[in-house]
Amino acid sequence: MxxxxxxxxxxxxxxxxxxxLDKEVKVVETGCLGPCDLGPVIVIYPEGTLYQKVQVxxxxxxxxxxxxxxxxxxxxxxxxxxxxxxTYEEPTYLGVQERIVLRNCGVIDPESxxxxxxxxxxxxxxxxxxxxxxxxxxxxxxxxxxxxxGGAAFPTGLKWSFTAxxxxxxxxxxxxxxxxxxxxxxxxxxxxxxxHSILEGMAIAGYAVGADKGFxxxxxxxxxxxxxxxxxxxxxxALGLLGSDILGSGxxxxxxxxxxxxxxxxxxxxxxxxxxxxxxxxPRVKPPYPGTEGLFGKPTVxxxxxxxxxxxxxxxxxxxxxRKFGTERCPGTKVFTLTGDINNKGLxxxxxxxxxxxxIYDIGGGIPGGKGFKMAQTGGTSGGCLPRELLDVPMDYFTxxxxxxxxxxxxxxxxxxxHCIVDIAECFMRFFEHESCGKCTPCREGxxxxxxxVARIARGEGRPGDLExxxxxxxxxxxxxxxxxxxxxxxxxxxMLRYFRDEFESHINEKxxxxxxxxx
Amino acid sequence: xxxxxxGTRACTAKVDGILERYCRKPEALVSILHDVQKEAGxxxxxxxxxxxxxxxxxxSKVYGVATFYSLxxxxxxxxxxxxxxxxxxxxxxxxKAVVDALERELGIPMGGTTSDGKFTLEYTSCLGVxxxxxxxxxxxxxxxxxxxxxxxxxxxxxx
Numbered sequence: 001m002x003x004x005x006x007x008x009x010x011x012x013x014x015x016x017x018x019x020x021l022d023k024e025v026k027v028v029e030t031g032c033l034g035p036c037d038l039g040p041v042i043v044i045y046p047e048g049t050l051y052q053k054v055q056v057x058x059x060x061x062x063x064x065x066x067x068x069x070x071x072x073x074x075x076x077x078x079x080x081x082x083x084x085x086x087t088y089e090e091p092t093y094l095g096v097q098e099r100i101v102l103r104n105c106g107v108i109d110p111e112s113x114x115x116x117x118x119x120x121x122x123x124x125x126x127x128x129x130x131x132x133x134x135x136x137x138x139x140x141x142x143x144x145x146x147x148x149x150g151g152a153a154f155p156t157g158l159k160w161s162f163t164a165x166x167x168x169x170x171x172x173x174x175x176x177x178x179x180x181x182x183x184x185x186x187x188x189x190x191x192x193x194x195x196h197s198i199l200e201g202m203a204i205a206g207y208a209v210g211a212d213k214g215f216x217x218x219x220x221x222x223x224x225x226x227x228x229x230x231x232x233x234x235x236x237x238a239l240g241l242l243g244s245d246i247l248g249s250g251x252x253x254x255x256x257x258x259x260x261x262x263x264x265x266x267x268x269x270x271x272x273x274x275x276x277x278x279x280x281x282x283p284r285v286k287p288p289y290p291g292t293e294g295l296f297g298k299p300t301v302x303x304x305x306x307x308x309x310x311x312x313x314x315x316x317x318x319x320x321x322x323r324k325f326g327t328e329r330c331p332g333t334k335v336f337t338l339t340g341d342i343n344n345k346g347l348x349x350x351x352x353x354x355x356x357x358x359x360i361y362d363i364g365g366g367i368p369g370g371k372g373f374k375m376a377q378t379g380g381t382s383g384g385c386l387p388r389e390l391l392d393v394p395m396d397y398f399t400x401x402x403x404x405x406x407x408x409x410x411x412x413x414x415x416x417x418x419h420c421i422v423d424i425a426e427c428f429m430r431f432f433e434h435e436s437c438g439k440c441t442p443c444r445e446g447x448x449x450x451x452x453x454v455a456r457i458a459r460g461e462g463r464p465g466d467l468e469x470x471x472x473x474x475x476x477x478x479x480x481x482x483x484x485x486x487x488x489x490x491x492x493x494x495x496m497l498r499y500f501r502d503e504f505e506s507h508i509n510e511k512x513x514x515x516x517x518x519x520x
Numbered sequence: 521x522x523x524x525x526x527g528t529r530a531c532t533a534k535v536d537g538i539l540e541r542y543c544r545k546p547e548a549l550v551s552i553l554h555d556v557q558k559e560a561g562x563x564x565x566x567x568x569x570x571x572x573x574x575x576x577x578x579x580s581k582v583y584g585v586a587t588f589y590s591l592x593x594x595x596x597x598x599x600x601x602x603x604x605x606x607x608x609x610x611x612x613x614x615x616k617a618v619v620d621a622l623e624r625e626l627g628i629p630m631g632g633t634t635s636d637g638k639f640t641l642e643y644t645s646c647l648g649v650x651x652x653x654x655x656x657x658x659x660x661x662x663x664x665x666x667x668x669x670x671x672x673x674x675x676x677x678x679x
Contacts, residue, residue, distance in 0.1 A: 182609060182646035183607070183609045185648035185651065188648045220591050221644075221645075221657070222648065258550070258551070260589075261553070261589030261591040262591035263590065275550060276547070278546050278548055278585070280585055280588040338651075339612075339651065340609055340613065340653075341613075345650070345653075381607065413608055413612065419612065430606075431608070435645070437588075
């Protein structure tokens, strides 16, 4: 979209028409294909030839050579393997991916409900409504072993069962699309690329727990996501897949969009609920948990976009099928966003438990510019930084915490050896100081003090004892902050102190930056 | 909005229409503020007071919400709002140099508005386009893979 895609699309439509091919060739605007840094990208079906970095000036050649004469334009297909042409279904670096969540992204026209239905869309919902009792649906999700993909990794089936058991005249399903974790853009691309999968997943959740109303809370900045969701909701209502008495089953469910207004903390489920209620997005004290007392005081399921996108395939193919992917403790796939110093930036979906090394070197194409790997931050800015020695740790929700980090939202920020650890730490801490909502003292004061201490180390004014102070302050925040924001804010700094302590020490003791890049 | 009495009246009517559209429900406050800001450019003291009385809630509540969220502004801003991401993924790929170039080209510091009221320069939370970092957003258009050299070329589109 950003790199002149609109112009390429218009040129393509015009050129196809000029060559008289408009009856045979359909130009479709899809959701994201994944490899952001190769954009604009075009895939030509049926064979799935993938053209990269396409400019308006390349369009006549593609139309004439490929569409008219059946010859692949080799200079635009990137580094092809021996086989010849890179196709979208199996490009070299996408080879180890398993697409469950992203099954439709980049394949269908996200603005067409027909294309979604043609790929088994709404079949899982139909099966639930006609063949399964609500309790069976929850049991299937529980058996699949699916855990929340927003970061907290709470078992989804268990979460649903709390709300199902709660007695109330009204229950709600909330889809958390307030994706604010820096480095994360998976939810945006799922919403833009396959909005109906979210509506279907929410309706299934509603049937399972006895809710007839859903809200999708989307970041205000995600203009295109909101636009496509709005269209999808209208289409689903028109076909009777949302609304009252869906498919004649007697079950009713409808969805509304709520737009966020720029607050990272609203990704926290109770802050998100406050925001939908028209208040400042400040987290609530838990318990009570939303499962029994959530939106407007009613039992509420809050699930992340990626979690919900997993629901229709699980119900369609069964929990045993889902358990074939990933690890025993953490079945399924994970969508990662690759950012920072890495050759192939963008979106990937891989089996849970894959190692950092495989992601960086087999899929990500390694570090650019001949530089070395220094560290990777997993789980976004609130995750930990892992050094070279931990490249072979399996990435899942249970193993990474053993090393002080977290899988979180699946953001992976790769940093090469030119970066100064203190400079990066200051960047992380600035973020938390700004995003702390100010409700509880450990987070409000803690984030500010962490930033101050790191800033003075960066200026060459660090004092003996500063590192111990950072450690202690971090522990206090983790133990006493009200919500995940304050509890996670010290995670990056604590892992950096654990794995790169000597670099902090040389800033304090020798007033010297070992990388020579931070201007001390 | 012009500060003339006629302009004020027109604005009051528009805000009233928005309140009506949401049935004057206090739980719609965030949506109401979105719509009002889109109409009026920012949330002035007068508008906030009007919204509060329209919803029958204290002014402090509306002000509290308006100042909590970063997309809302209680001060007038430039016609083009340039939101710059300096979060870690952009930082790692050189966002600082882009910030310096923007400040230099526009002659204002981060947080400032040009004297002709055309540009406001501010930091934003992550824009979720980290695959093409560093990135900025000008009103609703996103620009990625930025370098200091590209900054003047992009600004030219708006000057």
